[in-house]
Amino acid sequence: MLQNERSLEMTKQKHQTEYVVRCLFERVGDASFVGHLDLMHTFDRAIRRAEMPILYSQGYNPRPMMVFALPLGVGIDTLGDYVDVSLAHVVDAQEFMDKVNPNLPKGVRLYGGINIDEPKNSLMSVVSVAMYRFEAPGIKAPLMHLFERDTIEVQKKSKGKIVTTDIRPLLLSGAQNPSASEDVVEIYCCAGSSKNLRPDVLMNALCVHEGYDEDLAANASVTRLMLYGGEYPRLIDIKELL
Template sequence: MRARVKFAKTGIMRYVGHLDLMRFFQKAVKRSNLPIRYSEGFNPHQIMSFASPLGVGLTSEGEYMDIDLKEKVDPVAALNSLNDNMVEGLEIRGFKYLPDDAEKCMSAVTAASYIVTYKDSKDDACYIDNISDLKLKFFDEAHSINIIKKTKKGERELDLKPLIYRFNLTIEDKVPVYDFLLSSGSTDNIKPELVVKAFHEFIGLPEFDDLSLDIKRVDMFTGQPDNFISLGEIGDEH
């Protein structure tokens, strides 16, 4: 019996890496007394999996973890028990039982949404009066957005355009705010900072440091561009 746990990662926890986060949840699940299933063999471990890892320094309102349970427990009680064992910066937002044929969250992710802005209101991008018009030329009116993407195997040319499902730009207190829905997962995993970097180059700004951005992942989705479904919408709470 599998359950999907949705959680938020904010505040100081943004600086905790994925492996340390996994170890924390292993201990938290154990302290919560949930009847989690263990693998067989000489070194049994809790059967749990996480969706696409979040980069260090990023926050999120929509992270996911799947766990295998020996028996069904009340979802509300499970959620509360897990929350009782969280630390500042981690909050359990949902607990649902998955149908038997549900794909694991790790392999199900095909897209992710982000809100991105600048940490410093004096960033060069904040002084471009027509930045919204430039965004239209960069994305809405473009047939392609070709970049060179660095990978572990080297460099390759990539067209970002079909992998950006949403690109909205608003101005809040004179600071640009990007609203992205991007391809995610094992095939084409597009990081929001890659899109902002390409936009910076298009409008003639100097290359920026990734650390100049404040990035929040809002949610993760499965399915295809014409029918995305939040990972948190799959399953039921009974």
């Protein structure tokens, strides 16, 4: 009986109008050691503290309606990630950020937000390319050398088995205007739900194939500089992909 009541209530739900605010955000320094799920909770609480009218999913376990463009690994800084927040009524994006930012912990900040009335594409589906910056002593040359290889095989554990995959197709290019320093390198690579290169996998390949020092790799500072849509090299600003 209880079960029937539940399903009845679920079907009764009327469609709620969503007003979406799409924001860029950065997560830097100590805050980058907070995992992706924890970061979602952190956003949720900050938005609630800011008294912003966030919408909740329907059903028996209502969740705040927030979509992140791409999960971010622990220990990786970001300067250009995206989040869509669904609100019950229109709040100007600037006001939203002004209210939420003081409520975020140290190292996390929203910027460059826009209002979206009718989002057609889910934020996660439009992401295809990420730009990363790696900083570590002498990292530029060996990392650029990886690009000259035809294949870059890495071993991954998948369901208890060790699988070998080639990550070369996921590497797109070194940055357009690389820094003069030998200790910094910026690259474009595939990102998103279908094809994605994790920075830690790349660092592992760097050690295995280029003999880069494992300690230096482990201490390298990794920053996701920006996420894009479109197809490399014709990248599209995600704010234009509604």
